[in-house]
Every structure is written in structure tokens, then in C-alpha cells.
Amino acid sequence: MTFHEFVQQCINGLSLGSTYALLALGLAVLFSIMGLINFAHGELLTIGGYVMWTTLHHDTSWWLVVPATLLATTLAAVAMERIAFRPLRGASIETLLVTSFALAFFIQTALQIGVSAEPEPIAHTGWSSRGYSVGAYTIGLIQIVTTAVTFAVLVLLTFFLKRTLLGVSIRAAAEDFAVVRLMGVPAGRVVVSAFALSGLLAGIASLLFFASAGSVSPTSGTPPVVAAFIAVVLGGLGNLTGAVVGGYVLGFADQILAAVHSNTILQFHDAVVLAILIGILLLRPQGLVGRREGIV
Amino acid sequence: MWWPLRSAAGAALVAASLALVAAWGWLRGGEQTKLTHFFVNVTIVVALQAFSGNSGILSFGHMALFGAGAYVAGILTLDPALKSIYLTSLPHFLQDANPRWWIALALAAVAGGALALVSGIPILRLDGASAVIAILALLLIADVVFGSWTGVTRGGAGLIGLPPEATMGRAFAFAVAAVVAARIFKDSKTGLLLRASREDAFSAASVGVAVRAYRVRAWVLSGVIAGAGGALFAWWIGTISPTDFFLAPTFALIVMFIVGGKRTVAGAVVGAALVTLVQEQVRGYEDSSVHLGLFTIHRLTGLTQMVLVVMILIVMYLRPEGIVGREEPDEAVARFLRRRPA
Amino acid sequence: MLLAVRGLTARYGPVVAVRDVDLRVGEGEIVALLGANGAGKTTTLMSIVGLHRARSGSIELDGREIGHLPAEKVVRQGVSLAPEGRRIFSGLTVAENLRIGAAAAGRDGRDDGRRERLLELFPVLRERLRLPAASLSGGEQQQLAIARALMSGPKLLLLDEPTLGLAPKLVRLVFELIVRLRDEEGVTILLVEQNVHQALACCDRAYLMRVGSVETEGTPEELVRDRRVQAAYLGVPS
Numbered sequence: 065m066t067f068h069e070f071v072q073q074c075i076n077g078l079s080l081g082s083t084y085a086l087l088a089l090g091l092a093v094l095f096s097i098m099g100l101i102n103f104a105h106g107e108l109l110t111i112g113g114y115v116m117w118t119t120l121h122h123d124t125s126w127w128l129v130v131p132a133t134l135l136a137t138t139l140a141a142v143a144m145e146r147i148a149f150r151p152l153r154g155a156s157i158e159t160l161l162v163t164s165f166a167l168a169f170f171i172q173t174a175l176q177i178g179v180s181a182e183p184e185p186i187a188h189t190g191w192s193s194r195g196y197s198v199g200a201y202t203i204g205l206i207q208i209v210t211t212a213v214t215f216a217v218l219v220l221l222t223f224f225l226k227r228t229l230l231g232v233s234i235r236a237a238a239e240d241f242a243v244v245r246l247m248g249v250p251a252g253r254v255v256v257s258a259f260a261l262s263g264l265l266a267g268i269a270s271l272l273f274f275a276s277a278g279s280v281s282p283t284s285g286t287p288p289v290v291a292a293f294i295a296v297v298l299g300g301l302g303n304l305t306g307a308v309v310g311g312y313v314l315g316f317a318d319q320i321l322a323a324v325h326s327n328t329i330l331q332f333h334d335a336v337v338l339a340i341l342i343g344i345l346l347l348r349p350q351g352l353v354g355r356r357e358g359i360v
Numbered sequence: 361m362w363w364p365l366r367s368a369a370g371a372a373l374v375a376a377s378l379a380l381v382a383a384w385g386w387l388r389g390g391e392q393t394k395l396t397h398f399f400v401n402v403t404i405v406v407a408l409q410a411f412s413g414n415s416g417i418l419s420f421g422h423m424a425l426f427g428a429g430a431y432v433a434g435i436l437t438l439d440p441a442l443k444s445i446y447l448t449s450l451p452h453f454l455q456d457a458n459p460r461w462w463i464a465l466a467l468a469a470v471a472g473g474a475l476a477l478v479s480g481i482p483i484l485r486l487d488g489a490s491a492v493i494a495i496l497a498l499l500l501i502a503d504v505v506f507g508s509w510t511g512v513t514r515g516g517a518g519l520i521g522l523p524p525e526a527t528m529g530r531a532f533a534f535a536v537a538a539v540v541a542a543r544i545f546k547d548s549k550t551g552l553l554l555r556a557s558r559e560d561a562f563s564a565a566s567v568g569v570a571v572r573a574y575r576v577r578a579w580v581l582s583g584v585i586a587g588a589g590g591a592l593f594a595w596w597i598g599t600i601s602p603t604d605f606f607l608a609p610t611f612a613l614i615v616m617f618i619v620g621g622k623r624t625v626a627g628a629v630v631g632a633a634l635v636t637l638v639q640e641q642v643r644g645y646e647d648s649s650v651h652l653g654l655f656t657i658h659r660l661t662g663l664t665q666m667v668l669v670v671m672i673l674i675v676m677y678l679r680p681e682g683i684v685g686r687e688e689p690d691e692a693v694a695r696f697l698r699r700r701p702a
Numbered sequence: 703m704l705l706a707v708r709g710l711t712a713r714y715g716p717v718v719a720v721r722d723v724d725l726r727v728g729e730g731e732i733v734a735l736l737g738a739n740g741a742g743k744t745t746t747l748m749s750i751v752g753l754h755r756a757r758s759g760s761i762e763l764d765g766r767e768i769g770h771l772p773a774e775k776v777v778r779q780g781v782s783l784a785p786e787g788r789r790i791f792s793g794l795t796v797a798e799n800l801r802i803g804a805a806a807a808g809r810d811g812r813d814d815g816r817r818e819r820l821l822e823l824f825p826v827l828r829e830r831l832r833l834p835a836a837s838l839s840g841g842e843q844q845q846l847a848i849a850r851a852l853m854s855g856p857k858l859l860l861l862d863e864p865t866l867g868l869a870p871k872l873v874r875l876v877f878e879l880i881v882r883l884r885d886e887e888g889v890t891i892l893l894v895e896q897n898v899h900q901a902l903a904c905c906d907r908a909y910l911m912r913v914g915s916v917e918t919e920g921t922p923e924e925l926v927r928d929r930r931v932q933a934a935y936l937g938v939p940s
Contacts, residue, residue, distance in 0.1 A: 170666070247806060248778050251772075
């Protein structure tokens with residue numbers, strides 16, 4: 065691989081990693097507070113995709129598509145909490161895990177029956193396929209937008225988590241939920257906020273993902289979110305900074321390995337990336353950013 | 361009584377009910393394909409129970425082990441004439457191979473066990489949610505390999521025309537063998553310590569390294585059973601492709617495991633029975649259309665899956681321990697008898 | 703009576719951890735709850751604040767029943783717990799820990815008079831406001847845990863083993879603080895302690911718990927003369 069290729073793949077990795085980071089953050093927020101691995105997170109992404117499909121289908125302006133998508137995924141996440149997870153408060157982590165897995169299949173099947181099992185095209189809006197040449201490098205506009213939006217989201221999220229009482233409560237709840245309640249912060253409010261936040265992040269990821277994916281099907285949320293699972297574990301389960309780091313490491317690793325691999329290995333690309341990441345976990349089971357903690 | 365014998369006797373109740381089902385199938389005729397499906401489902405869910413039921417780590421990766429067995433058996437027993445056309449990268453000795461079914465099945469079981477050993481040693485060093493996700497990653501890796509190794513697996517197009525070696529009798533025999541093996545393992549020292557470790561994190565930590573080794577043992581046993589089950593599945597269905605071993609079948613497997621009751625082998629069998637019933641009875645309606653007054657749904661694609669979702673959610677909300685609960689039926693009977701005054 | 707607990711029974715599954723306990727804490731008192739490990743002291747406190755739900759009996763604060771309230775509402779009634787093992791939020795800064803402590807009072811807790819007053823009482827925290835709580839020493843963490851519990855301005859402060867694992871010098875500091883909190887801030891205190899000598903030296907009354915029940919109660923003078931207490935806790939052979 066030449067230096068030029070390396071830089072080009074880093075540019076690609078930056079934008080891919082941004083999408084992973086947004087999804088991984090949404091997963092990590094819920095995991096840190098409730099111990100929930102939310103399989104249905106991918107379906108939030110899918111729901112966002114279907115909202116974009118419906119709205120763009122009717123030539124709606126992007127100024128409406130964006131809020132409509134964000135609103136839909138946020139509400140869907142809150143509805144998930146209300147309908148599926150609230151009745152299970154106090155249940156075991158495994159019960160939550162299985163429920164989220166079932167919920168994912170419920171939404172997929174409902175979309176299959178209600179809309180169609182076939183992919184629906186998302187109208188390509190001229191801007192998402194536009195590209196620029198900077199020196200010897202090509203940068204897609206969607207890559208710039210993805211990276212810029214993600215950075216902006218990270219800055220705003222940091223502000224929210226550090227400066228507002230709700231944000232500080234969410235971080236505290238991630239450490240010790242019982243004591244947060246002891247301090248008078250209502251448990252319900254923290255949990256709902258965490259779901260809303262994860263839905264909002266999924267919505268943003270959805271906009272960026274489907275603007276370049278070009279089509280949405282009932283299962284299109286699964287692959288990116290499964291990648292985000294790996295990113296979350298890689299960064300250190302339940303660690304928000306770790307989720308972002310894990311997302312970017314995954315994005316870079318994916319793109320750089322794609323350039324290194326010869327054609328024969330390329331068809332097993334995803335498998336190789338996953339195997340390497342499992343290898344990293346063996347060296348650092350607590351994740352790249354996580355602290356090693358004793359029992360309790 | 362020597363404990364493995366006692367455990368095997370404990371499994372007799374479950375084995376006897378399987379035998380009743382098989383006998384009914386022989387007498388009735390006509391239902392044998394569906395019953396073979398049931399016995400294959402029993403084998404794979406019992407494989408899952410042997411690992412997850414004892415270790416407490418819910419595995420989303422068993423379809424990788426199951427698929428490895430299915431592909432090994434499928435590749436071995438595919439007509440050599442078809443192999444030379446479809447599977448061009450296959451080494452010559454495999455292209456010419458056409459072993460007897462039981463040799464192929466044994467090799468499939470070995471393949472399942474070997475994949476489990478190779479994957480389990482690294483993955484099972486992780487704990488809790490990390491382990492769950494790493495096992496899921498194994499499923500993804502397997503899916504990529506099944507789908508992309510086109511010269512060996514024929515990729516997404518799948519292996520077609522596998523010989524119908526999975527008769528009901530064979531499937532029944534392996535289901536019973538799996539049930540007995542899983543039960544003996546559950547009552548063994550390894551099984552007991554594993555179950556103790558899931559109940560109490562402290563004791564798990566105090567014997568830390570040992571618990572990992574026990575997990576790997578359970579995982580390998582599980583892989584062997586799943587590999588054999590995969591072989592039977594391949595021959596039963598006749599055509600296998602990567603989607604047969606990915607998320608949707610993983611979901612059906614988890615439903616079998618959870619609905620019946622994850623702690624018991626008997627629960628796994630009950631779950632397999634319910635899920636097979638749904639799969640066999642509901643599938644017929646998937647192509648029908650429904651008129652809902654204002655609009656019409658033309659195809660109920662995924663109806664089976666929807667019924668499974670409803671089933672598992674009902675269990676999650678009302679009886680998270682599953683239908684059978686915590687005790688094997690023979691244990692419950694023994695306790696009941698003991699309680700009565702002599 | 704500020705706090706009146708009557709007939710409290712609490713269980714973990716089938717195991718009864720606390721049986722038929724009666725406790726009373728008067729306004730402005732320091733009351734100690736003594737007893738060996740596993741006597742049910744922590745479970746009693748957890749039941750009072752609503753974190754332990756499997757219980758029966760009545761818990762009244764100022765004559766109003768609070769036993770049915772969830773933890774986040776109990777603290778709003780004016781009962782605050784500094785839990786065993788401190789359980790500060792170690793990834794948050796000292797200031798953020800204090801800020802969460804004020805949530806029950808509905809205040810923002812960043813720069814208000816209450817925090818100012820507490821920082822005068824715990825000057826070491828003022829120097830470390832911006833640091834992560836994890837970087838504090840054991841004694842500092844304990845002071846943070848107490849200060850955090852006081853941010854909501856509680857009428858009743860519950861302290862669970864505040865001196866556990868601290869050096870003797872710091873143990874003395876914590877007991878001095880407890881007395882100052884009562885004298886200068888007018889906070890009523892229910893204290894669970896293993897340091898029986900020092901606890902008896904600073905409290906007004908004490909309860910002695912044994913295997914889930916209250917064995918005896920009284921003023922420190924009465925308890926010191928009690929043979930059972932002498933034998934079990936004060937190293938006097940019976």
C-alpha cells in the first residue's frame with residue numbers, strides 16, 4: 065500500500081468510523097445505565113430509513129426530512145422503553161437481552177408484512193453523491209458531512225453530559241444507579257432520557273447512513289449495528305468515550321485492511337476484521353479505554 | 361447408583377416422550393418429515409442448552425457450529441458429479457469422496473467440536489456481555505465464510521440436492537443421544553460447577569481460571585452435538601445456504617431455548633416441540649393475503665417469525681424461567697415423592 | 703420524634719435479615735446503631751431510605767408514613783443516606799458529585815450557599831472541586847460522600863459505616879465532623895458503626911442489634927454498664 069492509498073483509506077475510515085461511533089454511543093448509553101445490549105437499536109436505524117424513504121418519496125425538502133427522521137427514531141426509542149422494557153424493570157440482564165432480540169425481529173417482521181420484504185429505494189439527492197478532489201485525494205461530500213456532523217454531535221453531547229444536571233445524572237447512573245436514586249433523581253426520568261438520547265443518535269446515524277446507502281429494507285439496520293456492538297465491546301463496555309474510540313478504530317481498521325487485502329482475502333474481509341478485533345479483546349478484555357475493575 | 365447412570369435414567373422420562381412421538385409418527389405415517397424436523401430441532405436446542413443453560417452465557421453463535429456441521433456433511437455427501445461442477449476449489453480427495461452417512465455425520469460432529477474448541481479458547485476468556493457479543497461475532501464470521509467461500513460452499517446460491525439421509529429413525533436416535541449426553545453433562549462435576557458459577561459471581565471469581573476451562577468443555581460438547589445436528593439438518597432440508605445459519609434461525613433457536621426453560625434439558629425439548637409446531641403449521645399461511653377492510657396485506661412473509669416473537673415475549677413477561685422452570689421433571693417427581701410421608 | 707420505625711421486618715428472598723425492629727430518633731439527636739457484621743444494620747438503613755423493598759412495618763418521618771415511598775421520594779422528604787463503602791461517583795468530579803446531591807432539593811447545586819457552607823465544613827473538598835472523585839484519598843472520599851448526602855439539606859442524615867477502612871486520625875476527624883454537623887447545622891444523625899467506643903462517645907443514644915433484632919437500647923452510660931455490651935464489644939470479660 066502506498067502512502068497515498070493509506071491517506072485515502074484513512075479519509076474513508078474517518079467517515080465510516082463516524083457512523084459506527086454514533087451507533088456505538090447510543091448502545092453504550094443504554095448498556096452503561098441498564099446493562100441492556102439493545103439488539104433493537106438496528107431497527108431504530110431502519111425506522112429512520114423508512115421515514116426518509118416515505119418523505120423523500122414525496123419530494124419533501126431536506127429541512128423537513130431531517131427533523132421528521134430524528135423525531136421518529138427518538139419517539140420509537142421512547143416507545144420501546146415504555147412498552148417493552150418498563151414492564152421488565154428489575155428483570156435480569158438476560159431477560160432484557162432476549163426481549164430486545166425479540167423486539168428487533170418484531171419490528172423487522174412488522175415492516176416485512178406492513179411494507180415489503182424487498183428494499184425500497186431512497187431517492188438520491190444530488191449532494192450525497194457529489195465528490196471533491198483535494199490534491200491527489202477524493203473526498204465525497206457525504207463523507208465530509210458525516211464527519212463534521214459527528215464531531216458536532218460529540219461536542220454537543222459532551223456539553224450535555226458535563227454541564228446539565230440530567231447529563232451528569234446519566235453519567236452518575238452509569239456508575240451506580242441505586243445511589244443516583246438515593247440522591248433524589250427519579251430512576252424513570254434517567255432511563256427515558258437515555259432511551260431518547262440513543263434514539264436521537266440512531267436518527268442522526270440513520271440520516272447519514274441512508275443518504276449514501278440508497279435503499280432501505282427491513283433488515284438494513286442489522287449489519288451496521290452489529291458492527292457497532294463490536295465497537296462498543298472494543299472500546300470498553302458501557303464506556304462512552306470507549307464507544308467513540310471503538311467506532312473509529314473499527315472504521316479505520318475496516319478501510320485500511322480493505323486496501324491491504326489481496327483479492328482472495330478481500331471476500332473474507334469482514335471475517336478478518338472481526339477476527340482481528342476479537343484478538344485485540346483477548347489482549348485487553350476490558351476494552352481499549354475501559355478500566356479493569358474487580359468484582360462487584 | 362453410579363451418577364452418570366442415574367442422570368441417564370433421569371433423562372429417560374424425556375427420552376420416553378420422544379420415543380412416543382416417534383412411535384406415533386411410524387404408526388401414522390405421513391408426518392415423518394415434520395417429526396424429523398422436530399428431532400433435528402431437539403438436537404440443536406439441546407446443544408445450546410448444554411452450553412448456555414449451564415454457563416449462563418446466552419450464545420447467539422450456535423448456528424455457526426450447526427452450520428459448520430451442515431456444510432461438512434453436505435460437502436461430503438453431495439453427489440461427486442455435482443461437486444465437480446459446483447465446488448471447484450474443493451481438493452480432489454474431497455471432490456471424489458462419497459462416504460457413508462454415519463461417517464459424514466461423525467466428521468460433521470468433529471468439525472463442530474473443532475470449531476468450538478478453536479473459537480472457545482479465545483472467546484470464552486471474556487465474561488458477561490463481552491462474551492455474548494464476541495460469540496455473536498463468531499456467527500458473523502461464519503456467515504461471511506459460508507457466503508464468500510464460493511469454491512467450497514457455493515456461497516449464497518447454496519448447496520442443492522443433498523441426499524435424504526436424515527430418516528426419522530436416525531434423527532430420533534441422535535435427539536435421544538443428545539438429550540442423554542446433555543443431561544449427564546449437566547449433572548457432572550463440570551456441569552455442576554458451571555451452574556454454581558452462574559448463580560454466584562463470587563465463587564465464579566474464586567475459581568476463575570477453572571470456570572473458563574469448564575466453559576470451554578461445555579462449548580466443545582455443545583459444538584459436537586450441534587455439528588451432528590447440522591448434518592441431519594442438511595440432509596433433512598436437502599438445500600442449505602448461509603441464511604439457514606444466520607440471524608433468523610438463531611432467533612428461532614433462542615425461542616426454543618427460552619420458552620421451554622433454559623435451565624433444564626426437558627425445557628429445551630418442550631421449546632423445540634412448540635417452535636417446530638409453529639414452524640410447520642404457520643408456514644403454510646405465509647403466502648396468504650389478509651383483508652383488513654381499508655387495505656389488503658398481500659403476503660404474510662415472516663408470519664412464523666411474528667408468532668415466535670409473540671411466544672417469547674409472553675414467556676418473558678409472564679414466566680421468564682420458561683415453561684418447565686428450574687427442575688427437570690424427574691427431579692420434581694423425586695422431590696414430590698420424598699415429601700410424602702413414608 | 704423525627705423518625706419512628708415500628709415493627710420493621712425485611713427479607714432477602716426467604717431469608718429474614720431484620721425482624722420486628724423498633725427505632726426512634728428524636729430531633730437533634732445522634733443515635734448510633736451498633737452490632738456485629740450481619741446483624742441487619744445496613745438492611746435497616748436501606749429499608750428506611752426505600753432501596754430495600756421487601757419489608758413490612760411502618761416508617762414515619764415527622765409523623766408521616768414514608769415506608770411506601772421509592773428511594774427518590776424518600777430523600778425529598780428529608781432523609782439522606784451516605785451509604786456503606788462511600789459509593790461516590792468516581793468518574794465524576796467532586797463538584798459534579800455535589801451537584802447530584804442537590805437534585806433532591808430541586809436545586810442546581812453548582813454555586814449556591816449550601817455548597818459554600820459545606821465546603822467550609824469540608825475544606826479539603828474545595829481544593830479538589832474540579833478533580834475526578836476517583837483521585838481522592840479514602841478519607842476525602844468519605845467526606846465527599848457525607849457532603850453529597852448533605853447537599854439536599856436533609857433533616858435526618860443516615861451514615862453507614864463512615865469510618866470503615868480509615869486511618870485512626872481520620873476516624874477521629876469523621877467523628878468530630880459528625881458532632882459539628884449536629885451542633886452547628888442542626889442535622890439529626892442515625893449512625894451505623896463498628897467503632898463502638900467512639901460511637902458511644904459521641905452519640906446521645908444507641909441501639910444494639912444482634913441477628914436481625916434490637917437486643918438492647920439506651921444511653922451510652924447505660925450501655926457501657928450493660929454486661930452483654932461489655933462482653934461483646936468492649937473487650938471486658940463477662
